[in-house]
Ligand code: SAT
C-alpha cells in the first residue's frame with residue numbers, strides 16, 4: 001500500500017529516515033492481517049496463547065513490569081506559550097520537545113518493523129469523526145488499534161478525501177522509564193510517544209488523540225471531546241434517553257455503560273454506545289448530540305464478574321487481548337474478583353507464592369471489539385450520533401458528595417463539573433486513594449488550559465437551544481467502617497431513572513445550596529435493603545463540610561489566575577453565599 005496523500009507519504013518517508021526501520025508495513029485493518037500479526041507475536045512471545053477451548057482467540061500480553069499504567073508526570077502539552085497548556089498540564093516549548101524527541105527517535109526502529117496505521121475516530125462517514133495515522137514499531141499497538149478504532153483501508157480513503165489527519169509517532173524504544181515521554185503538539189495536530197507500550201501511552205487514537213488533541217481541536221471548532229461513557233436507557237414503555245457520564249479512570253464507567261437492570265427493574269433496558277470517550281456537537285436543530293469515537297473497549301479486568309458486569313464477563317471469553325492478568329491451572333485468564341478458582345502464574349509470569357500481592361495487576365486490561373458486547377447499541381455506528389438528555393459528573397468520594405444531585409442550570413452544572421474531585425486509582429502511575437481535583441474527569445486529558453476549557457463549556461449556553469441537564473453522582477460513599485453505603489452496579493439504574501424523571505419534568509426535588517436532591521419517596525428503592533439512616537446519609541448536604549469544600553474549590557481556581565471565566569467565579573461565589 002501507498003497513499004495518494006503527499007503530505008502523509010512525505011511524513012512517513014521522513015520518519016522512516018529518522019527511525020530506520022527494517023520494514024514498513026501498511027495496516028489495512030483486515031481480519032487476515034490481524035490473524036497474521038497475532039501469529040507473529042505468538043512466535044516472538046509478545047503474546048501467549050490462552051486456553052483456546054474455553055477462550056477461543058484469547059491471548060495474554062505481559063508488559064514490562066515498569067510499564068503498566070499511564071505516566072502523567074511524563075506527559076506534556078507543547079504549545080508556543082506555557083499559559084495555553086495551563087497549570088493542569090506539564091509544558092515544554094515545542095522546539096525543545098522536538099529536539100528531545102528527535103534524538104530519542106533517531107535510529108530507534110533499527111531491526112524493527114514500522115507499522116503504518118490509518119484510523120478513524122468515529123463512524124467512517126460521520127461529519128463528527130476525525131482521522132489520524134499512527135506510526136509505531138509495536139505490533140501490540142497494531143492489534144489493539146484494530147480492536148479499538150476503525151483502522152485501515154476505509155480510514156485511509158477518508159484521509160485521502162479530506163487531507164487532514166492527526167500525526168502520531170510511537171516507539172517503545174527500550175522501555176526505559178527514564179527515557180519515556182508522551183508529547184502533544186496541539187497546534188501541529190501531532191503526538192509523539194516514546195518508551196512505553198502501555199495502552200494510554202501507546203494507543204495514540206485513545207487518550208492522546210481522542211481527548212488531548214481533540215479537546216483542543218474542539219475548542220477551536222465549537223464542540224466538546226470528553227472522558228465520558230455513552231449509554232441508552234429504555235423505559236418499559238419504550239421511551240429512550242441517552243446519557244453521557246464523566247468519571248475518572250477506573251471508577252466504573254465500563255460497568256455503568258453495560259449495566260444489567262436488576263430483577264426489580266423489570267422492563268428497563270440499557271444499551272452501550274461507549275465506555276470511555278464521547279464527542280459532543282451541537283446539531284443544526286440546536287441539540288447536543290454525541291458519538292463514541294472508539295469502536296472497542298480497553299477495560300479494567302480486576303473485579304469483573306457476573307455480579308458486577310456480566311456483559312463484560314461474557315464478552316471477554318473469546319476474541320480478546322488480555323494485558324497483565326494472571327493465569328490459572330487450566331491456562332485461562334485469572335484476576336482478583338473473578339471466581340473461586342486459583343491463579344498459578346501472576347501477571348509477571350511468576351509462580352504464585354501466596355505473598356498476598358494481587359496475582360493480576362490492579363490495572364490489568366482487556367481489549368475487545370465493541371461488537372462483542374451483548375448490549376451493544378447499533379446506534380454507536382450512526383453517523384448522526386444520539387441526542388443527549390443528561391450529562392452526569394462523578395468521582396470516587398468516601399465522604400461529602402451525596403448519591404445524586406442536579407445542577408440548577410447549565411452554568412451551575414459547569415461549576416459542578418469543574419469542582420469534581422476523586423480518589424486516584426491504579427490507572428495512572430503513582431499513589432492510589434489520594435483525593436485530587438479532577439474537573440470533568442479530564443485532569444489527565446485536557447489538552448489546553450483548564451480555565452479556557454471551562455470557558456468553552458460555558459459558551460454552550462449560547463450555542464445550543466436545548467441543553468441537557470447536568471447531574472453529579474457518587475456511588476462510592478462509605479461509612480466509618482469503610483462499608484459502601486450504596487450497593488452500586490445494577491442498582492445505579494434507580495438513580496438514572498430519577499435523572500430521567502427530572503429530564504422529563506416528572507418529579508419535584510429538594511432545593512439545596514449545592515443543587516436539587518431527590519426526595520426519598522421519588523427514588524424507587526423497592527426491594528433494596530437500605531435502612532432509612534443510610535438513605536439519609538446518602539441524601540444529606542452537610543453545610544459546614546460543603547462550605548469547606550467550596551473554599552477548597554475557590555483556592556483551586558486561583559491556580560488558574562485571571563483566566564478563570566468570570567461567570568464561573570460568580571457561580572462559585574453565589575453558592576458559597578448560600579452555604580453561609
Ligand atoms: O490507559 S488508558 O488511558 O487507556 C485507560 C484509562 O486510564 O482510562
Ligand code: MN
Nearest residue numbers: 227248249276
Ligand atoms: Mn478512561
